[in-house]
Amino acid sequence: MEYKEAKDMQVVVLMGGLGTRLKEYTKECPKPLVKVCGKPFFDYSLRLLIHHGFKKFLFLIGYRADMIEDYYGDGSSLGISISYCYDGKELLGTGGAVRRAYDYLEDDFLLMYGDSFMDIDYEETLYRYYEGKSRGMQALMTVLKNGNRFDKSNVIMDGSSIRLYDKMNMTPEMDYIDYGVCIYEKKLFDDFEVGVKFDIAILQNRLSIDKKMTAHIVTKRFYEIGSPAALNEFTEYVKHRFLEAHPAVFLDRDGVLNEIVYNEDAEQMDSPQKISEFKPFPRVADAVKKIKDKGYYVFIATNQPGAAKGKSKLKTLYDINTLFAEELAEEEAYIDGIYMCPHYPKMCENTKEEFLIKTCDCRKPKPGLLLKPKDIYNIDYKNSYMVGDSFTDVLAGYAAGVKTIYIGDLKCDACKKLCDMEPTHIVRDIMQAAEVVL
Numbered sequence: 204m205e206y207k208e209a210k211d212m213q214v215v216v217l218m219g220g221l222g223t224r225l226k227e228y229t230k231e232c233p234k235p236l237v238k239v240c241g242k243p244f245f246d247y248s249l250r251l252l253i254h255h256g257f258k259k260f261l262f263l264i265g266y267r268a269d270m271i272e273d274y275y276g277d278g279s280s281l282g283i284s285i286s287y288c289y290d291g292k293e294l295l296g297t298g299g300a301v302r303r304a305y306d307y308l309e310d311d312f313l314l315m316y317g318d319s320f321m322d323i324d325y326e327e328t329l330y331r332y333y334e335g336k337s338r339g340m341q342a343l344m345t346v347l348k349n350g351n352r353f354d355k356s357n358v359i360m361d362g363s364s365i366r367l368y369d370k371m372n373m374t375p376e377m378d379y380i381d382y383g384v385c386i387y388e389k390k391l392f393d394d395f396e397v398g399v400k401f402d403i404a405i406l407q408n409r410l411s412i413d414k415k416m417t418a419h420i421v422t423k424r425f426y427e428i429g430s431p432a433a434l435n436e437f438t439e440y441v442k443h444r445f446l447e448a449h450p451a452v453f454l455d456r457d458g459v460l461n462e463i464v465y466n467e468d469a470e471q472m473d474s475p476q477k478i479s480e481f482k483p484f485p486r487v488a489d490a491v492k493k494i495k496d497k498g499y500y501v502f503i504a505t506n507q508p509g510a511a512k513g514k515s516k517l518k519t520l521y522d523i524n525t526l527f528a529e530e531l532a533e534e535e536a537y538i539d540g541i542y543m544c545p546h547y548p549k550m551c552e553n554t555k556e557e558f559l560i561k562t563c564d565c566r567k568p569k570p571g572l573l574l575k576p577k578d579i580y581n582i583d584y585k586n587s588y589m590v591g592d593s594f595t596d597v598l599a600g601y602a603a604g605v606k607t608i609y610i611g612d613l614k615c616d617a618c619k620k621l622c623d624m625e626p627t628h629i630v631r632d633i634m635q636a637a638e639v640v641l
């Protein structure tokens with residue numbers, strides 16, 4: 204499977220809009236530069252993108268283009284490269300702006316909006332795009348189960364595939380919305396004429412009908428600054444996330460949130476490798492909600508080497524997490540992030556996705572999964588917790604400098620491996636762990 208990492212993927216950002224609904228702020232300044240808590244709005248998005256490893260950017264600019272170019276320059280001070288393409292005098296719509304930039308585009312590129320804050324697992328987005336490509340897909344759309352929460356829904360899903368995207372003819376059957384991050388093959392734009400205005404939704408609709416667009420289902424809401432109310436909402440969010448420190452609870456997954464299953468091939472208890480094997484414990488949503496209500500972030504930190512060992516496919520492991528996060532979101536238990544280590548240090552007999560074989564920094568007992576959100580959240584680690592049912596969880600918690608809650612009976616072999624590092628608390632299940640945190 205062809206696969207590009209974030210550092211090699213071009214990010215194209217639509218920044219040309221006039222920001223008419225925000226005109227008291229955009230009279231002097233383009234939307235991406237509107238100040239939020241003293242910093243330009245797009246700085247917050249760029250921080251996320253750099254965190255995920257992106258290095259090559261193309262900004263499509265129009266309204267007050269000079270200000271954006273003056274502010275971000277060539278990106279070298281941020282360790283990235285930024286090129287610019289001007290929309291020209293006439294507004295060409297999202298599709299027209301991309302078509303105009305054709306000569307600057309790489310063969311595959313990620314497209315997003317300069318007025319949206321989209322906090323997703325971009326590694327998963329890239330993997331899903333290339334996995335789709337290996338099945339003949341030419342594009343990827345991120346989608347969110349919406350139920351008309353943020354805007355009108357415009358996507359019908361079929362499991363994890365898109366059946367139809369149509370923003371011109373919306374039907375009650377539609378319950379997902381396009382989230383705002385897409386990846387395209389450049390050649391999809393060959394058929395459009397340069398300098399002709401068009402909405403990229405036309406291309407997306409055609410791709411969905413032709414079954415050429417794969418999906419990345421995301422489960423966390425986006426923020427945008429299209430109106431003064433939305434700008435206020437994002438300002439509050441920035442204060443909470445970046446300016447104030449909050450503790451976090453890192454939850455191991457298998458054995459803590461869901462059942463461990465019997466694997467017949469291996470003749471032992473194992474993590475679920477298929478969606479049908481995934482069975483959450485009762486009252487997990489309750490526990491998550493209680494912890495979140497106390498002001499903690501809730502992250503899942505889980506080792507999932509099943510795909511690296513060839514027992515499953517990375518796509519299935521991601522699908523399991525998505526399904527779980529969607530089920531929790533149904534009950535208004537919103538997980539802040541799922542950090543999964545899919546790696547394994549050595550090749551196994553059945554390994555197919557070889558790029559997963561590596562000695563990484565994220566596989567517990569290393570603390571990588573817990574430290575990952577450090578630069579995109581303001582986390583008070585000293586008052587945070589790691590909750591797990593294995594000695595590796597306790598060791599990872601120690602290494603990250605958080606308190607640890609061990610679920611289950613501390614058996615002798617685990618004690619030995621822990622040396623003298625006793626968990627801070629020992630409890631029976633996730634509900635008891637939540638009580639400890641509270």
Ligand SMILES: [Mg+2]
Pocket residue numbers: 455456457458459591592593
């Ligand atoms: Mg576990």
